[in-house]
Amino acid sequence: MDNLKLHYDVNGDDFSVAGENSSKVKKMLKQLGFSPDVIRCVAIAMYEAEINMVIHANGGFIDVDISPERVKVELQDKGPGIPDIEKAMQEGYSTASNRVRELGFGAGMGLPNMKKYTDELNISTEIGKGTLVELIVNVK
Amino acid sequence: MINYWHSVTLEKDNCKGCTNCLKHCPTKAIRIQKGKAKILKERCIDCGECIRVCPYHAKKAVTDSFDILNNFKYNVALVAPTFFSQFSIADNVNLILTVLKKIGFDDVYEVACGAETVTEKTKELLKSGELLTPTISSACPAVVRLISLRFPNLIGNLIPLRSPMEVAAKDARDVAVRKTGLKPEEIGIIFISPCAAKATAVKNPVNISKSCVDGAISVNDAYLKIAHQISNINEDEIENLSRSGKYGIMWAVSGGEAEATNSKRHICVDGIHNVIEVLEAVEDGKLRDIEYVEALACTGGCVGGPLNVENNFVARSRLERICRDISINENVKSREDVLWEKPLVYRPVMNLDSDISKAMEKAMKIEEIYESLPKLDCGSCGSPGCRDLAEDIVRGYANESDCIFKLRERLNTLAKEMIELDGNYEITKKKKNEEEQNEGGED
8 A cells, every 4th residue: 555645845934834734744643543642743743843944944845654654754955954963952952043032942952852752863964955854753 | 332412403494504603613523414504423522613603593502491490309500600790780699699599499509619629629730740731621521522532642631620510519419418308319400501511511421420410501591580580589588698709700701710720821712713723732742831721612711601691701891890899718628529530532533544544545535536626615515625525525425516616517518518419419410411412312
Protein backbone atom coordinates (compact mmCIF):
# COMPACT_ATOMS: atom_id res chain seq x y z
CA MET A 1 0.00 0.00 0.00
CA ASP A 2 1.15 3.55 -0.76
CA ASN A 3 1.99 5.95 2.01
CA LEU A 4 -0.28 8.91 2.53
CA LYS A 5 1.48 12.08 1.38
CA LEU A 6 0.58 15.67 2.11
CA HIS A 7 2.23 18.81 0.81
CA TYR A 8 1.93 22.32 2.19
CA ASP A 9 3.39 25.67 1.21
CA VAL A 10 4.24 27.86 4.18
CA ASN A 11 3.89 31.59 3.73
CA GLY A 12 6.75 33.38 5.46
CA ASP A 13 5.08 36.81 5.62
CA ASP A 14 1.97 35.89 7.48
CA PHE A 15 2.37 35.04 11.14
CA SER A 16 -1.36 34.76 11.71
CA VAL A 17 -1.57 31.52 9.73
CA ALA A 18 1.65 29.98 11.10
CA GLY A 19 0.79 26.65 12.68
CA GLU A 20 -2.23 26.08 10.46
CA ASN A 21 -0.64 23.13 8.69
CA SER A 22 0.29 21.36 11.92
CA SER A 23 -3.39 21.68 12.85
CA LYS A 24 -4.41 20.05 9.58
CA VAL A 25 -1.98 17.18 10.08
CA LYS A 26 -3.13 16.72 13.66
CA LYS A 27 -6.73 16.48 12.49
CA MET A 28 -5.79 13.99 9.79
CA LEU A 29 -3.86 11.76 12.24
CA LYS A 30 -6.87 11.72 14.57
CA GLN A 31 -9.13 10.64 11.72
CA LEU A 32 -6.70 7.94 10.74
CA GLY A 33 -6.84 6.52 14.23
CA PHE A 34 -3.24 7.01 15.38
CA SER A 35 -2.77 6.76 19.13
CA PRO A 36 -3.13 9.98 21.16
CA ASP A 37 0.56 9.71 22.03
CA VAL A 38 1.75 9.71 18.41
CA ILE A 39 -0.63 12.56 17.60
CA ARG A 40 0.72 14.67 20.45
CA CYS A 41 4.34 14.11 19.47
CA VAL A 42 3.76 14.99 15.82
CA ALA A 43 1.52 17.96 16.66
CA ILE A 44 3.99 19.57 19.06
CA ALA A 45 7.17 18.86 17.07
CA MET A 46 5.67 19.95 13.76
CA TYR A 47 4.14 23.06 15.27
CA GLU A 48 7.53 24.12 16.65
CA ALA A 49 9.19 23.45 13.30
CA GLU A 50 6.50 25.28 11.33
CA ILE A 51 6.69 28.32 13.59
CA ASN A 52 10.50 28.31 13.31
CA MET A 53 10.19 28.31 9.55
CA VAL A 54 8.14 31.49 9.66
CA ILE A 55 10.16 33.26 12.36
CA HIS A 56 13.65 32.49 11.07
CA ALA A 57 13.42 31.43 7.46
CA ASN A 58 10.65 33.28 5.64
CA GLY A 59 8.58 30.16 5.02
CA GLY A 60 9.11 27.23 2.70
CA PHE A 61 7.30 23.97 2.20
CA ILE A 62 6.36 20.91 4.21
CA ASP A 63 6.00 17.32 3.08
CA VAL A 64 4.29 14.83 5.32
CA ASP A 65 4.62 11.12 4.69
CA ILE A 66 2.37 8.85 6.72
CA SER A 67 2.54 5.08 7.00
CA PRO A 68 0.95 2.85 9.65
CA GLU A 69 4.43 2.41 11.19
CA ARG A 70 5.62 6.01 11.37
CA VAL A 71 4.93 9.63 10.55
CA LYS A 72 7.66 11.61 8.77
CA VAL A 73 7.57 15.38 8.38
CA GLU A 74 10.08 17.22 6.18
CA LEU A 75 10.31 20.98 6.38
CA GLN A 76 12.42 22.72 3.76
CA ASP A 77 13.20 26.43 3.86
CA LYS A 78 15.39 28.85 1.96
CA GLY A 79 16.36 30.76 5.08
CA PRO A 80 19.75 31.81 6.46
CA GLY A 81 20.68 28.35 7.76
CA ILE A 82 21.67 27.45 11.33
CA PRO A 83 25.29 28.49 12.09
CA ASP A 84 25.73 26.30 15.17
CA ILE A 85 23.32 23.41 15.50
CA GLU A 86 24.80 22.23 18.79
CA LYS A 87 24.11 25.60 20.34
CA ALA A 88 20.64 25.74 18.83
CA MET A 89 19.84 22.40 20.42
CA GLN A 90 20.45 23.81 23.90
CA GLU A 91 17.38 24.72 25.89
CA GLY A 92 17.00 28.45 26.22
CA TYR A 93 19.28 29.35 23.34
CA SER A 94 17.62 31.59 20.78
CA THR A 95 18.58 34.01 18.03
CA ALA A 96 15.05 35.38 17.78
CA SER A 97 14.72 39.14 17.51
CA ASN A 98 13.18 41.20 20.30
CA ARG A 99 10.08 41.70 18.18
CA VAL A 100 9.55 37.94 17.99
CA ARG A 101 10.26 37.54 21.69
CA GLU A 102 7.61 40.12 22.47
CA LEU A 103 5.14 37.81 20.72
CA GLY A 104 5.97 35.13 23.24
CA PHE A 105 8.28 33.11 21.02
CA GLY A 106 12.03 32.77 21.04
CA ALA A 107 12.18 30.99 24.39
CA GLY A 108 14.83 28.70 22.96
CA MET A 109 12.64 25.60 23.21
CA GLY A 110 12.05 25.05 19.49
CA LEU A 111 14.72 22.51 18.62
CA PRO A 112 14.87 20.92 22.09
CA ASN A 113 11.12 20.30 21.88
CA MET A 114 11.42 18.84 18.40
CA LYS A 115 14.07 16.49 19.76
CA LYS A 116 12.00 15.62 22.82
CA TYR A 117 8.86 14.71 20.91
CA THR A 118 10.37 12.77 18.00
CA ASP A 119 12.19 9.47 17.59
CA GLU A 120 14.46 10.92 14.97
CA LEU A 121 15.42 14.50 14.26
CA ASN A 122 17.66 15.16 11.26
CA ILE A 123 18.79 18.62 10.33
CA SER A 124 20.81 19.50 7.28
CA THR A 125 21.62 23.13 6.98
CA GLU A 126 23.74 25.32 4.75
CA ILE A 127 24.52 28.92 5.60
CA GLY A 128 22.78 31.29 3.21
CA LYS A 129 21.01 28.45 1.42
CA GLY A 130 18.47 27.02 3.84
CA THR A 131 17.63 24.23 6.21
CA LEU A 132 15.94 20.85 5.88
CA VAL A 133 14.40 19.51 9.06
CA GLU A 134 13.21 15.92 9.15
CA LEU A 135 11.03 14.75 12.03
CA ILE A 136 10.15 11.10 12.50
CA VAL A 137 7.70 9.74 15.05
CA ASN A 138 7.44 5.95 15.20
CA VAL A 139 4.29 4.06 16.10
CA LYS A 140 5.12 1.81 19.02
CA MET B 1 -23.21 -0.77 25.34
CA ILE B 2 -22.58 2.90 24.86
CA ASN B 3 -25.50 5.04 25.90
CA TYR B 4 -26.22 7.64 23.23
CA TRP B 5 -29.18 9.28 24.96
CA HIS B 6 -29.20 12.98 24.16
CA SER B 7 -31.32 15.83 25.33
CA VAL B 8 -30.94 17.63 22.01
CA THR B 9 -33.49 16.30 19.53
CA LEU B 10 -35.20 17.25 16.30
CA GLU B 11 -38.83 18.28 16.00
CA LYS B 12 -39.20 16.90 12.50
CA ASP B 13 -42.38 18.74 11.53
CA ASN B 14 -40.79 22.13 12.20
CA CYS B 15 -37.59 21.39 10.27
CA LYS B 16 -37.33 23.06 6.88
CA GLY B 17 -34.06 21.40 6.00
CA CYS B 18 -32.18 24.73 5.96
CA THR B 19 -28.47 24.75 6.73
CA ASN B 20 -28.35 26.87 9.90
CA CYS B 21 -27.73 24.05 12.37
CA LEU B 22 -25.58 22.17 9.88
CA LYS B 23 -23.21 25.12 9.66
CA HIS B 24 -22.94 25.82 13.39
CA CYS B 25 -22.50 22.36 14.84
CA PRO B 26 -19.00 22.27 16.40
CA THR B 27 -18.63 18.50 16.08
CA LYS B 28 -20.19 18.21 12.61
CA ALA B 29 -22.90 16.02 14.06
CA ILE B 30 -25.70 17.16 11.74
CA ARG B 31 -26.59 16.16 8.17
CA ILE B 32 -29.62 17.12 6.11
CA GLN B 33 -31.22 14.06 4.60
CA LYS B 34 -34.44 14.04 2.56
CA GLY B 35 -35.05 17.66 3.48
CA LYS B 36 -34.76 17.18 7.25
CA ALA B 37 -31.91 17.56 9.71
CA LYS B 38 -30.49 14.40 11.23
CA ILE B 39 -28.35 14.31 14.37
CA LEU B 40 -25.47 11.83 14.38
CA LYS B 41 -25.93 10.69 17.96
CA GLU B 42 -22.40 9.43 18.54
CA ARG B 43 -20.98 12.88 17.67
CA CYS B 44 -23.45 15.13 19.50
CA ILE B 45 -22.13 16.79 22.68
CA ASP B 46 -25.42 18.50 23.60
CA CYS B 47 -23.89 21.97 23.47
CA GLY B 48 -27.18 23.37 22.17
CA GLU B 49 -25.70 25.52 19.38
CA CYS B 50 -28.34 24.11 17.01
CA ILE B 51 -31.14 25.01 19.41
CA ARG B 52 -29.85 28.57 19.48
CA VAL B 53 -29.50 29.04 15.73
CA CYS B 54 -32.61 27.25 14.46
CA PRO B 55 -35.06 29.94 13.26
CA TYR B 56 -37.93 27.41 13.10
CA HIS B 57 -37.53 25.98 16.61
CA ALA B 58 -37.05 22.53 15.17
CA LYS B 59 -34.20 21.73 17.55
CA LYS B 60 -35.15 21.35 21.15
CA ALA B 61 -33.90 19.95 24.42
CA VAL B 62 -35.83 17.09 25.94
CA THR B 63 -36.33 17.83 29.63
CA ASP B 64 -38.73 16.52 32.24
CA SER B 65 -42.16 18.07 32.83
CA PHE B 66 -43.46 19.01 36.26
CA ASP B 67 -45.26 15.65 36.30
CA ILE B 68 -42.00 14.10 37.47
CA LEU B 69 -42.73 15.52 40.92
CA ASN B 70 -45.51 12.91 41.24
CA ASN B 71 -42.92 10.12 41.25
CA PHE B 72 -41.58 11.07 44.69
CA LYS B 73 -42.90 11.63 48.18
CA TYR B 74 -40.74 14.70 48.71
CA ASN B 75 -39.21 16.94 46.06
CA VAL B 76 -36.25 19.27 46.28
CA ALA B 77 -35.63 21.90 43.59
CA LEU B 78 -31.96 22.07 42.75
CA VAL B 79 -31.51 25.72 41.81
CA ALA B 80 -28.50 27.06 39.93
CA PRO B 81 -27.59 30.74 40.28
CA THR B 82 -28.46 31.16 36.60
CA PHE B 83 -32.10 30.68 37.54
CA PHE B 84 -32.08 33.74 39.82
CA SER B 85 -30.64 35.84 37.01
CA GLN B 86 -33.73 35.28 34.86
CA PHE B 87 -35.84 37.55 37.07
CA SER B 88 -35.72 41.31 37.32
CA ILE B 89 -36.10 40.85 41.08
CA ALA B 90 -33.01 38.61 41.02
CA ASP B 91 -31.55 40.22 44.15
CA ASN B 92 -34.49 38.86 46.12
CA VAL B 93 -33.14 35.31 46.02
CA ASN B 94 -35.27 34.29 48.99
CA LEU B 95 -38.44 35.35 47.17
CA ILE B 96 -37.58 33.20 44.15
CA LEU B 97 -36.74 30.22 46.37
CA THR B 98 -39.97 30.70 48.34
CA VAL B 99 -42.07 30.73 45.18
CA LEU B 100 -40.46 27.45 44.12
CA LYS B 101 -41.93 25.97 47.29
CA LYS B 102 -45.37 27.21 46.19
CA ILE B 103 -45.31 25.54 42.80
CA GLY B 104 -44.86 21.96 43.92
CA PHE B 105 -41.44 21.62 45.53
CA ASP B 106 -41.13 20.75 49.22
CA ASP B 107 -37.71 22.26 49.61
CA VAL B 108 -34.93 24.00 47.68
CA TYR B 109 -31.16 23.54 47.52
CA GLU B 110 -28.72 25.86 45.79
CA VAL B 111 -26.20 24.56 43.27
CA ALA B 112 -23.97 27.47 44.28
CA CYS B 113 -23.24 25.59 47.52
CA GLY B 114 -22.05 22.61 45.47
CA ALA B 115 -19.88 24.98 43.44
CA GLU B 116 -18.24 26.21 46.63
CA THR B 117 -17.38 22.64 47.65
CA VAL B 118 -15.92 21.97 44.18
CA THR B 119 -13.95 25.22 44.45
CA GLU B 120 -12.21 24.04 47.63
CA LYS B 121 -11.23 20.69 46.14
CA THR B 122 -10.03 22.41 42.96
CA LYS B 123 -7.79 24.73 44.99
CA GLU B 124 -6.38 21.79 46.90
CA LEU B 125 -5.65 19.76 43.75
CA LEU B 126 -4.08 22.72 41.95
CA LYS B 127 -1.83 23.32 44.92
CA SER B 128 -0.83 19.64 45.14
CA GLY B 129 0.99 19.86 41.80
CA GLU B 130 -0.25 16.35 40.90
CA LEU B 131 -2.34 17.53 37.97
CA LEU B 132 -1.25 17.94 34.37
CA THR B 133 -1.08 21.58 33.40
CA PRO B 134 -2.81 23.48 32.09
CA THR B 135 -5.54 21.84 34.14
CA ILE B 136 -8.94 22.08 32.50
CA SER B 137 -12.16 22.59 34.42
CA SER B 138 -14.68 19.76 34.11
CA ALA B 139 -17.68 21.79 35.24
CA CYS B 140 -19.28 22.09 31.80
CA PRO B 141 -20.58 18.69 30.63
CA ALA B 142 -20.56 19.75 26.96
CA VAL B 143 -16.83 20.55 27.20
CA VAL B 144 -16.12 17.23 28.92
CA ARG B 145 -17.93 15.39 26.13
CA LEU B 146 -16.14 17.43 23.49
CA ILE B 147 -12.79 16.42 24.98
CA SER B 148 -13.81 12.76 25.06
CA LEU B 149 -14.54 12.89 21.31
CA ARG B 150 -11.98 15.26 19.86
CA PHE B 151 -9.11 15.79 22.30
CA PRO B 152 -7.80 12.44 23.52
CA ASN B 153 -4.56 14.10 24.64
CA LEU B 154 -6.39 16.43 26.99
CA ILE B 155 -8.39 13.84 28.91
CA GLY B 156 -5.60 13.74 31.48
CA ASN B 157 -5.72 17.52 31.87
CA LEU B 158 -9.34 17.54 33.00
CA ILE B 159 -9.72 18.02 36.74
CA PRO B 160 -11.40 14.78 37.88
CA LEU B 161 -14.17 16.47 39.85
CA ARG B 162 -17.95 16.12 39.71
CA SER B 163 -19.98 19.07 38.58
CA PRO B 164 -21.44 21.48 41.16
CA MET B 165 -24.87 20.13 40.18
CA GLU B 166 -23.89 16.58 41.20
CA VAL B 167 -22.23 17.65 44.44
CA ALA B 168 -25.23 19.80 45.39
CA ALA B 169 -27.64 16.96 44.52
CA LYS B 170 -25.88 14.56 46.84
CA ASP B 171 -25.92 17.06 49.70
CA ALA B 172 -29.54 18.00 49.00
CA ARG B 173 -30.60 14.38 49.34
CA ASP B 174 -28.69 13.94 52.60
CA VAL B 175 -30.39 17.05 54.02
CA ALA B 176 -33.82 15.86 52.86
CA VAL B 177 -33.34 12.40 54.39
CA ARG B 178 -32.37 13.99 57.70
CA LYS B 179 -35.32 16.38 57.62
CA THR B 180 -38.02 13.90 56.61
CA GLY B 181 -36.84 10.48 57.71
CA LEU B 182 -37.79 9.18 54.24
CA LYS B 183 -35.69 6.70 52.29
CA PRO B 184 -33.25 8.32 49.85
CA GLU B 185 -35.14 6.88 46.84
CA GLU B 186 -38.40 8.43 48.03
CA ILE B 187 -36.88 11.87 47.57
CA GLY B 188 -36.81 13.57 44.17
CA ILE B 189 -33.88 15.88 43.48
CA ILE B 190 -35.00 17.93 40.49
CA PHE B 191 -32.55 20.23 38.73
CA ILE B 192 -33.75 23.36 36.96
CA SER B 193 -31.54 23.28 33.90
CA PRO B 194 -30.26 26.14 31.75
CA CYS B 195 -28.93 23.78 29.10
CA ALA B 196 -29.31 20.52 27.24
CA ALA B 197 -25.86 19.31 28.27
CA LYS B 198 -26.79 19.18 31.95
CA ALA B 199 -30.11 17.49 31.15
CA THR B 200 -28.06 14.84 29.33
CA ALA B 201 -25.58 14.61 32.22
CA VAL B 202 -28.51 13.69 34.47
CA LYS B 203 -29.83 10.89 32.22
CA ASN B 204 -26.50 9.76 30.81
CA PRO B 205 -23.54 10.77 33.00
CA VAL B 206 -19.97 10.01 31.88
CA ASN B 207 -17.84 9.99 35.03
CA ILE B 208 -20.19 8.51 37.58
CA SER B 209 -22.29 5.38 37.31
CA LYS B 210 -25.53 7.12 38.20
CA SER B 211 -26.45 10.76 38.61
CA CYS B 212 -27.65 11.93 42.02
CA VAL B 213 -30.19 14.10 40.18
CA ASP B 214 -33.56 12.48 39.49
CA GLY B 215 -34.87 14.82 36.84
CA ALA B 216 -34.21 18.03 34.92
CA ILE B 217 -36.84 20.67 34.23
CA SER B 218 -35.86 23.49 31.88
CA VAL B 219 -35.38 27.04 33.20
CA ASN B 220 -37.87 28.11 30.57
CA ASP B 221 -40.64 25.85 31.94
CA ALA B 222 -39.95 26.74 35.57
CA TYR B 223 -39.77 30.46 34.74
CA LEU B 224 -43.36 30.53 33.50
CA LYS B 225 -44.69 28.80 36.62
CA ILE B 226 -42.79 31.19 38.87
CA ALA B 227 -43.87 34.24 36.88
CA HIS B 228 -47.52 33.30 37.40
CA GLN B 229 -47.09 32.89 41.16
CA ILE B 230 -44.63 35.56 42.13
CA SER B 231 -47.15 38.37 42.66
CA ASN B 232 -49.25 36.20 44.97
CA ILE B 233 -46.58 36.10 47.67
CA ASN B 234 -46.83 38.45 50.63
CA GLU B 235 -43.71 40.02 52.06
CA ASP B 236 -44.15 38.12 55.37
CA GLU B 237 -44.36 34.77 53.59
CA ILE B 238 -40.83 35.02 52.22
CA GLU B 239 -38.63 32.44 53.93
CA ASN B 240 -34.96 32.87 54.63
CA LEU B 241 -33.72 30.03 52.41
CA SER B 242 -30.59 31.22 50.62
CA ARG B 243 -27.24 29.87 51.75
CA SER B 244 -24.95 30.61 48.82
CA GLY B 245 -22.00 32.92 48.97
CA LYS B 246 -20.50 35.27 46.43
CA TYR B 247 -18.12 32.77 44.84
CA GLY B 248 -20.79 30.12 44.36
CA ILE B 249 -23.15 32.57 42.67
CA MET B 250 -20.50 33.82 40.23
CA TRP B 251 -19.76 30.30 38.94
CA ALA B 252 -22.73 30.91 36.62
CA VAL B 253 -20.81 33.47 34.59
CA SER B 254 -17.61 33.25 32.63
CA GLY B 255 -14.65 34.03 34.88
CA GLY B 256 -16.47 33.24 38.11
CA GLU B 257 -15.02 29.81 38.62
CA ALA B 258 -11.46 30.88 37.89
CA GLU B 259 -11.77 33.77 40.30
CA ALA B 260 -13.19 31.56 43.03
CA THR B 261 -10.38 29.03 42.66
CA ASN B 262 -7.90 31.86 42.85
CA SER B 263 -5.52 30.41 40.26
CA LYS B 264 -2.85 32.90 39.33
CA ARG B 265 -2.44 32.15 35.65
CA HIS B 266 -5.75 31.18 34.14
CA ILE B 267 -7.73 31.48 30.93
CA CYS B 268 -11.50 31.85 30.94
CA VAL B 269 -12.95 30.84 27.61
CA ASP B 270 -16.63 30.73 26.76
CA GLY B 271 -18.59 29.83 23.62
CA ILE B 272 -18.01 26.35 22.21
CA HIS B 273 -16.12 27.47 19.10
CA ASN B 274 -13.76 29.57 21.24
CA VAL B 275 -13.33 26.62 23.59
CA ILE B 276 -12.24 24.44 20.66
CA GLU B 277 -9.68 27.06 19.62
CA VAL B 278 -8.16 27.18 23.10
CA LEU B 279 -8.15 23.39 23.46
CA GLU B 280 -6.30 23.12 20.12
CA ALA B 281 -3.70 25.51 21.52
CA VAL B 282 -3.35 23.49 24.72
CA GLU B 283 -2.93 20.34 22.64
CA ASP B 284 -0.16 21.96 20.58
CA GLY B 285 1.71 22.80 23.76
CA LYS B 286 1.24 26.53 23.22
CA LEU B 287 -0.16 27.34 26.66
CA ARG B 288 2.64 26.12 28.90
CA ASP B 289 2.45 29.28 31.00
CA ILE B 290 -1.19 28.66 31.98
CA GLU B 291 -2.20 26.84 35.16
CA TYR B 292 -5.97 26.59 34.84
CA VAL B 293 -8.44 26.72 31.96
CA GLU B 294 -12.05 27.51 32.74
CA ALA B 295 -13.95 26.42 29.64
CA LEU B 296 -17.69 26.92 29.24
CA ALA B 297 -19.65 25.92 26.14
CA CYS B 298 -22.14 28.81 26.29
CA THR B 299 -21.27 32.42 25.58
CA GLY B 300 -21.11 34.27 28.88
CA GLY B 301 -21.08 31.00 30.84
CA CYS B 302 -24.15 29.15 32.17
CA VAL B 303 -26.19 32.36 32.01
CA GLY B 304 -25.89 31.96 28.23
CA GLY B 305 -27.53 28.51 28.29
CA PRO B 306 -29.98 27.82 25.44
CA LEU B 307 -32.87 26.98 27.79
CA ASN B 308 -32.75 30.33 29.58
CA VAL B 309 -35.22 33.11 28.91
CA GLU B 310 -32.99 36.10 29.64
CA ASN B 311 -30.16 37.58 27.61
CA ASN B 312 -26.80 36.54 29.09
CA PHE B 313 -25.50 40.10 29.52
CA VAL B 314 -28.56 41.16 31.50
CA ALA B 315 -28.33 37.95 33.52
CA ARG B 316 -24.69 38.62 34.36
CA SER B 317 -25.42 42.10 35.61
CA ARG B 318 -28.17 40.75 37.87
CA LEU B 319 -25.84 38.18 39.44
CA GLU B 320 -23.29 40.91 40.09
CA ARG B 321 -26.08 42.82 41.81
CA ILE B 322 -26.88 39.80 44.03
CA CYS B 323 -23.22 39.57 44.98
CA ARG B 324 -23.10 43.14 46.24
CA ASP B 325 -25.38 42.11 49.12
CA ILE B 326 -23.87 38.80 50.14
CA SER B 327 -20.54 37.73 51.52
CA ILE B 328 -18.09 34.93 50.80
CA ASN B 329 -18.90 31.62 52.49
CA GLU B 330 -15.93 30.85 54.73
CA ASN B 331 -15.01 27.44 56.11
CA VAL B 332 -16.15 25.40 53.09
CA LYS B 333 -14.49 22.02 53.42
CA SER B 334 -12.55 20.16 50.77
CA ARG B 335 -14.02 16.67 50.42
CA GLU B 336 -12.98 13.40 48.80
CA ASP B 337 -16.49 12.41 47.69
CA VAL B 338 -16.47 15.00 44.91
CA LEU B 339 -14.00 13.03 42.79
CA TRP B 340 -15.05 11.14 39.64
CA GLU B 341 -15.96 7.48 40.03
CA LYS B 342 -14.46 6.45 36.70
CA PRO B 343 -12.04 7.97 34.22
CA LEU B 344 -13.16 9.64 31.01
CA VAL B 345 -12.89 7.35 27.99
CA TYR B 346 -11.72 8.49 24.54
CA ARG B 347 -14.39 7.79 21.96
CA PRO B 348 -12.77 8.13 18.53
CA VAL B 349 -16.01 8.74 16.62
CA MET B 350 -14.26 10.75 13.91
CA ASN B 351 -12.07 7.80 12.87
CA LEU B 352 -12.35 6.71 9.25
CA ASP B 353 -11.64 3.08 10.02
CA SER B 354 -10.49 0.92 12.92
CA ASP B 355 -7.59 -0.27 10.73
CA ILE B 356 -4.99 2.43 10.02
CA SER B 357 -4.11 1.12 6.55
CA LYS B 358 -7.75 1.12 5.53
CA ALA B 359 -8.22 4.55 7.09
CA MET B 360 -5.28 5.81 5.00
CA GLU B 361 -6.82 4.46 1.81
CA LYS B 362 -10.05 6.21 2.69
CA ALA B 363 -8.23 9.45 3.48
CA MET B 364 -6.58 9.40 0.04
CA LYS B 365 -9.93 8.78 -1.62
CA ILE B 366 -11.39 11.69 0.37
CA GLU B 367 -8.61 14.02 -0.87
CA GLU B 368 -9.27 12.91 -4.43
CA ILE B 369 -13.02 13.50 -4.23
CA TYR B 370 -12.53 16.78 -2.35
CA GLU B 371 -10.34 18.10 -5.19
CA SER B 372 -13.19 17.53 -7.62
CA LEU B 373 -15.76 19.40 -5.50
CA PRO B 374 -16.43 23.17 -5.88
CA LYS B 375 -15.10 24.03 -2.34
CA LEU B 376 -17.92 26.48 -1.72
CA ASP B 377 -19.02 24.74 1.48
CA CYS B 378 -22.60 25.71 0.68
CA GLY B 379 -24.15 22.83 2.57
CA SER B 380 -26.79 22.20 -0.11
CA CYS B 381 -25.71 18.56 -0.34
CA GLY B 382 -26.64 18.05 3.31
CA SER B 383 -23.07 17.81 4.65
CA PRO B 384 -21.54 20.82 6.45
CA GLY B 385 -18.82 21.43 3.83
CA CYS B 386 -17.20 19.99 0.72
CA ARG B 387 -14.60 18.03 2.68
CA ASP B 388 -17.35 16.57 4.85
CA LEU B 389 -19.26 15.53 1.74
CA ALA B 390 -16.13 13.83 0.41
CA GLU B 391 -15.85 12.05 3.75
CA ASP B 392 -19.52 11.06 3.75
CA ILE B 393 -19.18 9.68 0.22
CA VAL B 394 -16.21 7.53 1.24
CA ARG B 395 -18.01 6.41 4.39
CA GLY B 396 -20.90 5.40 2.12
CA TYR B 397 -23.51 7.85 3.40
CA ALA B 398 -23.65 10.17 0.39
CA ASN B 399 -23.18 10.36 -3.37
CA GLU B 400 -21.25 12.73 -5.57
CA SER B 401 -24.51 13.79 -7.21
CA ASP B 402 -25.70 15.15 -3.83
CA CYS B 403 -23.53 18.14 -4.76
CA ILE B 404 -25.78 20.43 -6.79
CA PHE B 405 -22.81 21.75 -8.78
CA LYS B 406 -21.75 18.24 -9.67
CA LEU B 407 -25.32 17.46 -10.56
CA ARG B 408 -25.53 20.54 -12.77
CA GLU B 409 -22.30 19.52 -14.48
CA ARG B 410 -23.73 16.11 -15.17
CA LEU B 411 -27.01 17.51 -16.41
CA ASN B 412 -25.09 19.83 -18.74
CA THR B 413 -23.14 16.91 -20.15
CA LEU B 414 -26.31 14.90 -20.50
CA ALA B 415 -28.06 17.81 -22.20
CA LYS B 416 -25.18 18.21 -24.63
CA GLU B 417 -25.26 14.52 -25.37
CA MET B 418 -29.01 14.74 -25.95
CA ILE B 419 -28.57 17.62 -28.38
CA GLU B 420 -25.84 15.72 -30.14
CA LEU B 421 -27.99 12.64 -30.31
CA ASP B 422 -30.89 14.70 -31.53
CA GLY B 423 -28.63 16.38 -34.13
CA ASN B 424 -27.39 13.01 -35.29
CA TYR B 425 -30.95 11.84 -35.58
CA GLU B 426 -31.87 14.87 -37.74
CA ILE B 427 -28.87 14.29 -39.98
CA THR B 428 -29.63 10.61 -40.44
CA LYS B 429 -33.28 11.44 -41.04
CA LYS B 430 -32.30 13.98 -43.69
CA LYS B 431 -29.92 11.52 -45.28
CA LYS B 432 -32.59 8.83 -45.30
CA ASN B 433 -35.07 11.18 -46.92
CA GLU B 434 -32.55 12.14 -49.56
CA GLU B 435 -31.71 8.52 -50.20
CA GLU B 436 -35.41 7.65 -50.46
CA GLN B 437 -35.94 10.54 -52.91
CA ASN B 438 -32.94 9.44 -54.90
CA GLU B 439 -34.18 5.91 -54.94
CA GLY B 440 -37.62 7.22 -56.05
CA GLY B 441 -35.93 9.27 -58.81
CA GLU B 442 -34.32 6.21 -60.18
CA ASP B 443 -37.65 4.51 -60.58
